[in-house]
Amino acid sequence: MQQVFSIPKCMKKDFRYTFCPGCDHGVAVRLVAELIDEMNLQEKAICSTCVGCSVFLYNFLDIDCVEAPHGRACASATGVKRAQPDKFVFTYQGDGDFASIGLAESMHAALRGEKFSAICINNTTYGMTGGQMGPTSLMGQKTTTSPNGRNADYYGYPIKIAEHIAQCDGTAYSARVALDTIPHINQAKKALQKAFEVQQQGLGFGFVEILSSCPTNWKMSPEEAHQRVREEMIPVFPLGVFKDVTAEGGNK
Amino acid sequence: MSLIKINNSRCKSCYLCVNTCPKGLIKKSNKTNRLGDYLVEFEDKNNECLGCAMCAKRCPDMAIEVYKG
Numbered sequence: 001m002q003q004v005f006s007i008p009k010c011m012k013k014d015f016r017y018t019f020c021p022g023c024d025h026g027v028a029v030r031l032v033a034e035l036i037d038e039m040n041l042q043e044k045a046i047c048s049t050c051v052g053c054s055v056f057l058y059n060f061l062d063i064d065c066v067e068a069p070h071g072r073a074c075a076s077a078t079g080v081k082r083a084q085p086d087k088f089v090f091t092y093q094g095d096g097d098f099a100s101i102g103l104a105e106s107m108h109a110a111l112r113g114e115k116f117s118a119i120c121i122n123n124t125t126y127g128m129t130g131g132q133m134g135p136t137s138l139m140g141q142k143t144t145t146s147p148n149g150r151n152a153d154y155y156g157y158p159i160k161i162a163e164h165i166a167q168c169d170g171t172a173y174s175a176r177v178a179l180d181t182i183p184h185i186n187q188a189k190k191a192l193q194k195a196f197e198v199q200q201q202g203l204g205f206g207f208v209e210i211l212s213s214c215p216t217n218w219k220m221s222p223e224e225a226h227q228r229v230r231e232e233m234i235p236v237f238p239l240g241v242f243k244d245v246t247a248e249g250g251n252k
Numbered sequence: 253m254s255l256i257k258i259n260n261s262r263c264k265s266c267y268l269c270v271n272t273c274p275k276g277l278i279k280k281s282n283k284t285n286r287l288g289d290y291l292v293e294f295e296d297k298n299n300e301c302l303g304c305a306m307c308a309k310r311c312p313d314m315a316i317e318v319y320k321g
Contacts, residue, residue, distance in 0.1 A: 001255075005308040005318035017313050021289075022266035026312030182272070182306050215266075222266040222312075 008033035010042045015060045022222025024179040024212035025053055028121055029060055031189045032092065035196055036063065045088045048077040050102065052094040053128045054121055071102025074109035074118060081116045088199065089116040095209075096126045099161045100135040106165075110205045113170025117195045117206040120161055123214040124233065131217030135159045138236055143217075158236065162209040166242035172204030175241040178211040178234060180226040187239075194244070203245055211237060253321045254303030256294050262315035265289035269307040269316065275300045278307060 010033050019025045036042055045063040049055045051070040058065035068076035073091035081089040091098075098106050098120040106118065125143055126132040133143040133150060136158045140149040150158075166174035173195050177188035188210060195206030211233050213225035220228065241247075256278075263285060269278045270292060277300060281293040294301075303320030 001253075001319045001321040003317060004303055004320045005305040005316070007314050007317075011314075016262060017264075019312065021264035021312075022268060023312055026314065027310075030314055182309055185309055222268050223271055226268075 008037045010036045010062050011060055012062045017060065018056055019053060020214075020216040022213070022215045022225065023053070024123075024210075025056075025121060027179050027185060028119070028188075028210055028212065029057060031185070031192055032057075032090075032119070033061055035189065035193055036061070039193075039196060039200075041088045041196075044086065045090070046080050046084070048073040048080065048089065048091045050091075050093050050097045051128075052097050052126070054092050054094045054097065057092045071097050071100070072105050073097070074102065074114070074116075075105040077116045077118075078109055078112070078114050081114060085115070088196070090196070090199075091116070091118045093118070093120050094127065095120055095122040095124070095136045095161070096134040099159050103135075107168065110165050110168035110171045110207065113172075113204040115199055115202050115204060117199045118208075119192065119195075120207070120209045121212045122161065122209050122237065123212045123217075124158070125214055125217045127214045127217055131214075136161070136237075138232060160237060162207065162237075162242050165205070165207045168205070170204050171207060171243050172198040172245045173206040173208075173241075174243040175207070176209045176211065176237060176239050178229055178239055180211070180213070180229040180234075184239070191241070194246075198246065201246075209237075211239075253299050254301040255296065255319050255321075256301065256307060257317045257319070258292060258294055259315045259317070260285050260291050262313045263289060263291050264313055265291065266312065267292065268310050268312065272306050272310040274304065274306065275302070277301055
């Protein structure tokens with residue numbers, strides 16, 4: 001009998017996720033770990049994480065990590081990559097971190113065409129601090145800081161990160177994927193692999209936005225949370241590849 | 253014949269695997285782990301498990317190992 005699914009080798013021994021039950025962060029971390037194994041990157045991978053649930057990555061992966069100030073993972077990763085161009089550098093951030101607090105750092109890293117990969121987990125809320133409204137919160141979404149629901153007059157509109165990053169000239173790859181179903185998880189892994197490959201080929205900034213669920217702060221069961229991703233999030237944040245310089249025609 | 257092994261110390265009782273299994277072989281259990289979470293159990297009396305690993309891909313806590321025979 002052959003083992004066809006096991007824990008990736010680059011995970012730390014005897015780790016136990018500290019994420020909430022049903023949180024998609026666990027799946028996203030597994031996909032990253034599987035790719036590090038498959039592409040044989042463990043010895044040369046350096047991760048840059050910030051603040052939020054995403055920061056726990058360095059408790060689970062047995063690779064080198066840099067802890068950046070809130071939102072500044074792309075700035076730290078720029079320094080690491082420029083100092084050691086032969087290393088494999090990636091950031092792992094949440095949506096509030098990447099697109100609100102660190103929007104300038106993230107956007108300018110893409111504009112400069114920095115040769116590292118960025119992963120943004122979009123769950124439409126600030127998960128770790130108790131479910132405040134984030135830059136990607138949907139219209140009408142009730143959070144602890146928008147108790148009557150997000151309205152355009154007072155709070156404005158959610159940011160579509162993958163489209164914005166795709167418009168930067170230095171970006172080599174920008175895609176949005178989801179983790180609500182098994183086919184979407186498989187697509188997510190392919191998108192992450194592509195973002196890692198464009199870095200290894202030195203083509204520019206690789207970016208993947210992952211639509212994830214936050215059952216705790218959405219106050220839903222894990223199954224209902226995935227249903228919300230399907231029915232409410234994907235229509236607002238359409239899945240797909242928005243820029244790929246390696247594709248035929250140079251752009252998509 | 254295929255089978256899965258569920259690591260009870262990792263399971264957090266989100267029950268995503270219960271709805272994911274195409275054959276419905278994973279069920280909620282009455283047993284709890286040391287944190288008081290009600291666990292899931294794998295029951296395959298008719299050797300129906302295909303080893304498709306969908307439960308393991310869905311599991312956010314990597315609590316499932318899949319063996320294919």
